[in-house]
Amino acid sequence: MAAASEHLDAYMVTWKLEREFGGMTTVCTQRAGLFAQRYGRAFVVTFNRAPDQPQVVAR
Known part of the structure; x- marks a missing residue:
């Protein structure tokens, strides 16, 4: 497992x-x-950009 101080880009795909x-x-x-x-x-x-996506992310 990487140490907490290392840089890592994490991607979740849905x-x-x-x-x-x-x-x-x-x-x-x-x-x-x-x-x-x-x-x-x-x-x-x-993969499905919805017009209300910024509101969903904010919630």
């Missing part, structure tokens, strides 16, 4: 970000948040 998506949105955003806390940044990659 088909889409929606409020009700069987828990996948929560899992992706929480895991990305944990990686960001440990390594400085993380990204959630989605």
